[in-house]
Amino acid sequence: MRFLLFALSLLPVCAFSQSKNILKHELDSMYVLDQRNRVWLTKLGNNQPLTDSLTTLYKVSRTKLAGALWTEQIQIDSSNLKRAEVILQQQGYPGKTMVGVPTNEAIFYIIQHSHKVDTYLPAVKKAAESGELPFHQYALMLDRSLMYAQKPQLYGTQIACRKVRASSASRCFVWPIEDYRNVNQRRKQAGLPLTVAENAVRLNAAYDPSLTMEIARQLYVLDL
Known part of the structure; x- marks a missing residue:
């Protein structure tokens, strides 16, 4: 009986841990999508070598590849932002205590690449001041907010x-x-x-x- 009670008492802890792992994997995937096309666009802008498979994949010439990548990235950013806003509204900023490092920076990048910088700047500031997010990330977002203004x-x-x-x-x-x-x-x-x-x-x-x-x-x- 005591073993059963002990096992039952562990269920909420296990469920919470599993939930954190699911969120971590989701944020990692969102970050990959946030960065992938941007890395390719940087290489393209710097005339660095790109695999021919990219032009084949997007069915465009190299001269039109940047446009195709940005068109896709706009759609990705919109989808990422919608999900990020749900996460922020439900549980606040997912910092290193919840999802570890460097996953704690995923939401930052999604906001930084959106039109909602001012909306979530206070949440990013709070996370940075409490050590849940590197402070330099807040500095980047604050500067961007000031530039937009x-x-x-x-x-x-x-x-x-x-x-x-x-x-x-x-x-x-x-x-x-x-x-x-x-x-x-x-x-x-x-x-x-x-x-x-x-x-x-x-x-x-x-x-x-x-x-x-x-x-x-x-x-x-x-x-x-």
Whole structure:
């Protein structure tokens, strides 16, 4: 009888553990879908070798492959976001305690690639401040929120590609930074390993530390 009672007492624990494993596997799959086409598009943009099977799979020429990949990615992002919102509403942000590392970053990337950044920024902030998510991820999302609002960013993580007003060309540049003299100190505190200048080189973007929002509006067409 005692064994039966003990076994029954373990059922909720086992069910909870199984539920966490199911969620972890689901989030891992969602993250793969979030990243896969983006990795291919990056390679395509950098003229890196791609397997011929991609053009065969999408039944397009290499010149039209980017369009096909983005069309599919938009659909994936929409599906991922719908499921992510259900998870967030039912149980809050699934951090490392619930799903482990690096699965705890899956929802972050899905939100970061959506139009719901401002909606879920408080949940990401809470997760970061409680150690459930790396703090640098919150820094990236905060900067993106500020950029979308056409305000200077705090950590210098966001790159914008905009049309240059003086020509028909476009240029990628580091979005204006608030208090740029101390930005690398803030980056270090947030856990970002590279300086703004080093990150700009990595992303092949122009970096002018003194760029303000006023000057940026004169140089670029900022509205998307």
